[in-house]
Amino acid sequence: MTEDREDRASSPPEQVSRTARGEPVTFLEAIAEALWEEMEADARVFLMGEDIGVYGGAFKVTRGFLDRFGPDRVVDTPISEAGFTGAAAGAAHMGLRPVVEMQFMDFISPAYDVITNYIASSRYRGSGPQPLVIRGPVGGGNRGGPFHSQNVEMAFFHTPGLKIVYPSTPRDAKGLLKAAIRDDDPVIFEEHKALYRAPDLRETLPREDFAVPLGTARTAREGRDLTVVTYGLMVHRTLAAARTLEAEDGISLEVLDLRTLLPLDDEAIMASVRKTGKLLIVHEDTRTGGIAGEITARVNEQAFEWLDGPVLRVTAIDAPIPYAGALEDYFLPGEDDIGRAARYLARY
């Protein structure tokens, strides 16, 4: 048994080995690689969460981590999101860098109190930095229903002291997660489940260490007629719509992938709006109080004179996420919705 354990420990698990072999990785493997490499590089980094050790995590992101790093650095917790998130805050005080996994981000809500009242305000209150990451799967499309499909960014967007990251590609997932772990402020890191094992997203990543700076957007597609600001799974849905619009209507979309939602990259948003004069915002989260509203206000303040049309938004509808497939498809923003809004705006 001991030898088996040592054998397993000596060879990294499959999901963190591909880049070293020069093979392309999935979004999930990119996240696993980021965690593994940061734990190898920095003994202060440790993981906490439900079923992440013995079971390897609900999505198997941390499969094999327990054998390599042991139970002190891969801490299985009771079902107590508030308790272990608060404990992560305490560990962060003492110089460690906890990475908390929410089995599904929907269940971050029990920890809302300690995140907003304690962790987010810690530096401001003179209680020092909170270098911790809270990461986990978000998003719909998997028939998970109202409690396994939510996007949680706007529950925290209003809280000063937090950073919120929501990547759309394996490269960004790995680089941003590394940056988040190295950051001295608390970071909420959202991972869309539909991206985890999407085969089309596989990409070969650099073998050398890299990080993607927090707070910088990425131009996912250059365009001339209108700007679409989006993030997460919606980046890919927007890119698909852009290809269709270009081919069928000759409409050229510029697609800006926010990557980090808090702080927002105002500079990149305004530069693109000034270039195209029109703005469409697309997010999977629900409409009212969504990030589109904040972006619209900022564009109104900073680039109003450049606008040649109203700022539009394509979002989920204001409802809990339905379980039945047909209803969920209706609820979520789709490629057709983006296409319709873009055509309207392009003609405006």
Place this chain on the structure above:
Amino acid sequence: MNPSQPASSDPPNRLPDPGDSPVPSPLDIYRATLRGYLVETRLRSLSPSWLHSPRGMSNPPRRLISVVAALAVRRSSDGSGDLIAPEPFDPGPALVLGLSPLDLFREALGRASAPAGGQNGPAGWTDLSLGLLGPVSTPGAMLEVMAGVTLAERMKGSGRVGLVVSPPGASATGAWHEGLNFAAVRTCPLVLLVVTPGPSNAAPSFQRLETRLERQIDRARGYGVSSHLASISELPELHRTLTGAVEEARQGAGVQLVEVSSGDSLAPSGSRGDPEALPGTLARLRHRIEDEGLLTGASLIGLESELRAEVLDAWRRASSEALSAPPLQRPFMHGGAASLAGSGGAP
């Protein structure tokens, strides 16, 4: 089953000898509690939220117990000592750990030299070198946080212990339960101090709104942790109980739940109408010091004058210092529209 887990009918645990930890005399406790009381009385004048009670010190027996708790842990100024999360608005433990009245007043008055820039309540910030973990107002949160603090310290093998003073009503919250349960299952070196009966705006224990239990230590079996019972009436025994609980936690016995009966905590403080009058708890302790011949009445007056002078001097000094600069610019309140980023004129 945890061998230290008590059966429901068991008497509270026997404690190890506190060893070479010096037992503070009633005079030590009086001095520390009075100092906290004088500071708190000053602070109270700044904000109606500072104290729940309209009279004097919010709850003198609780303040005295928290001071004894601070005297029971290992203290240092280099980050190697134990850690305490006091109740919000209780300056006593922070002063025992080494903060000064001047620090507290600077913070409360928002002075530039304040430890947290005036952005937090007094004694609400964290000073890890002294072992102070600044509390927040959600009653159970510090138990969750201290669970992680002590988990981290156990991982590092530092031998440090964390002590949380449970605020009134906290045991009715989910955070309190999750923090205690997490610390219990992870065998964290944590001492949880619960003072009963506990007054509270939301869950006064005399109405049984916080718990139906007669004693908080009856929870210990449910969580699989050790328990200890003490009373405010015997100060050396109270100190010995707390010291013993701290050492048990340090030796790897996991969470220690200590319930201290404050006896008369719901009684009037006795300071109504006379700001110079001491609360009943302090007045009784003062009489005891005199009766036991630890200090004469004249010497006590001298000690009290010295403490009052220290606090008044710190207050005056903090009041005369410059205000902290606001950390953020406010659009349309500091420079108007021109202060908005990226305007730069029309296209």
